[in-house]
Amino acid sequence: MISVDEYRATVTELLGKSAPASRPLADCAGLVLAEDLRAGVSLPPFDNSAMDGYAVRSADVAGADPAHPVELPVTEDIPAGRTDVPELRPGTAHRIMTGAPMPVGADAVVMVEHTDRGAGTPGMVRIERASAPGTHIRRAGEDVLQGTVGLPAGTVLGPAQLGLASAVGMDQLRVHRPLRVLVVSTGSELVIPPRKLRSGQIYESNSVMLAAAIRALGCEAEIAFSIDDVTSFRWEIEPRLGEFDLLVTSGGVSAGAYEVVKDALSGLGVNFTKVAMQPGGPQGNGRWNGIPVVTLPGNPVSVLVSFEVFLRPALLTALGHPEVDRRRVRARLTEGLSSPQGRRQFRRGYYWQKEGEVTGEVGPRGGPGSHLLAAFTQANCLIVLPEDVTEAPEGSEVEVWLL
């Protein structure tokens, strides 16, 4: 048997790191920047008004207050987007909107609320507040300077990062290309909803879960199925391999008489092994026609736990993520648990933290059985019981991975 950590490292190495590729900005959410992004323009690109109001010379409105307003002629109107902004002559004001370029000659903006909005003498505005130099002006480059690194390589592209990329003029970004994954469920007992079940058949669930988990990381997933027949498995899957960066299968890897994945891929470059964990013991990995293959056991909970323990960190590494682990915390068990000697057990649990308490609590959801999928739907974490632990009493502290 191979250890969890050793197997995780093997799968991570197998997937490697995805090559950089250019993608439209709209398709980059959640992906990782592969190269430094230098700003093509400064932000703001020009001095502009932070308020709707009047651009003035501060000297012209010094001493203005509601009792002693200063009246100035309004000589221009500058909405945002105006590109020909005339100079402000001394003793005049320009009406200006938020985001509009500051005219040369103006050094302050008076908010419209501190004026009569031009409602008095036609063509004039009454300024009722003094304004120090620089008031309500957003300076060119105060956010980002042209030519500097706006986003370093390795940045995870969330809404703010994508917004900044667009703000400095990018329509494409160099990111670690998301992997295209072929997800194959195997089993002659499987039926895809809404077809009718016959006795002895079950509805398929692994491919739905795996595809959702893979897509949630930003990768692409396609689904295929195979009955437990080596010839039809190879016939269905082999011709499609070239379109994908990774093949993930479920089922057909343990010790029975019809282990389609094991029988089809043993000797072709895929190694089958047992990992010292529960669930998720029977595993396989390698290459088929040069394409990385990860074979997961068929039980649905084993599939999801194997994804969390091996595939998720490997895929995140391939995508260039700086952080590949779930957040891990210590929590007190609300119920005693037992675990097989020599295997790392991952139990489904629900974690919560009472207000004011440093250590949270965790209770199991469902037993250790790897067919108990409904219990997983009520879980928000995995409880980790190390290889040397066979009993974890109520009240003891355990490691918890927050999902």
Ligand SMILES: Nc1nc2c(c(=O)[nH]1)N[C@H]1C(S)=C(S)[C@@H](COP(=O)(O)OP(=O)(O)OC[C@H]3O[C@@H](n4cnc5c(N)ncnc54)[C@H](O)[C@@H]3O)O[C@H]1N2
């Ligand atoms: N003699 C032994 N038997 C088993 C061992 C063992 O070591 N010796 N290991 C057990 C463990 S642990 C697991 S996990 C399973 C893994 O078996 P396989 O990977 O070969 O998976 P299958 O037998 O094909 O399926 C297991 C179980 O899961 C259901 N299944 C499979 N695929 C799907 C799917 N896409 N959607 C929903 N459910 C699925 C399948 O019907 C079986 O009930 O082996 C144990 N046996």
Ligand code: MOO
């Ligand atoms: O190791 Mo199996 O994956 O318990 O269900």
